[in-house]
């Protein structure tokens with residue numbers, strides 16, 4: 307699935323929660339209706355939040371940074387405060403910036 311499709315599903319999920327919140331019954335054709343309840347509201351809202359975090363996680367941008375001292379490349383997420391792992395106290399530079 308691509309990003310916009312994921313966001314569309316998230317939107318549906320969130321709208322379900324909002325509809326429940328306003329006490330609107332959702333008709334699902336043959337399977338009947340979803341009657342609003344506190345439990346369903348909580349479930350739909352929790353699912354929306356979890357799904358949102360999931361989307362953010364799988365589509366996060368990979369960022370790489372390079373140390374100007376030892377020229378080693380790191381994934382930005384594995385560094386603490388963007389400092390080089392091998393050289394103490396040296397700030398790494400984002401790889402795009404480095405090759406400018």
Ligand SMILES: [Zn+2]
Nearest residue numbers: 373376390393
């Ligand atoms: Zn270094």
